[in-house]
Amino acid sequence: MDFEKTYQKVRGTVLKCHREFYLHLWDTCDWEQEGMIVLYHLIEENPIVLDDDDKLHVYFKTKFRNHIIDKVRMQEAKKRTLDTKAYVEVSEVGHLLAEPGLYMDELVLFKNQIQEYKNTLSQQELDNYQRIVSNQCFKGRKKMLKAMAQYFQEFDPRKSSKILK
Known part of the structure; x- marks a missing residue:
């Protein structure tokens, strides 16, 4: 043994x-x-x-x-x-200690980033953004999610860990 x-x-x-x-x-x-x-x-x-x-x-x-x-x-x-x-x-x-979400400074930065993103949208895109937030389906949803993913990629934990390495 x-x-x-x-x-x-x-x-x-x-x-x-x-x-x-x-x-x-x-x-x-x-x-x-x-x-x-x-x-x-x-x-x-x-x-x-x-x-x-x-x-x-x-x-x-x-x-x-x-x-x-x-x-x-x-x-x-x-x-x-x-x-x-x-x-x-x-x-x-x-x-x-468990950390359920973002740190306070990251949260403030994230909210500012959302506001900047919303300012770049047209009225139709803003309506679609509201549909995404409320988890509704619409034509062009995947395309908009891809565009949002590019805009918010610094908050993606998988990508930020690659940056730190």
């Missing part, structure tokens, strides 16, 4: 849980270590998983997710609030 090769088979589950759950002060090394510990215990309890990759993935995913959920519950338990820090520096965990 090569433990490292077996762990590489289930490492994706560990990384996915790392993206899904937040555990205070855990970094990637901690997640991988917990994954190895859980895998070791799984192999000890059920050595048959070494012969069947499908069972290995199913058993490991279930056992690891339950283990992480237990850790999250312990972290969030009211009786353990004295064990946690009262203050966490935002710069340390800022990358973990």
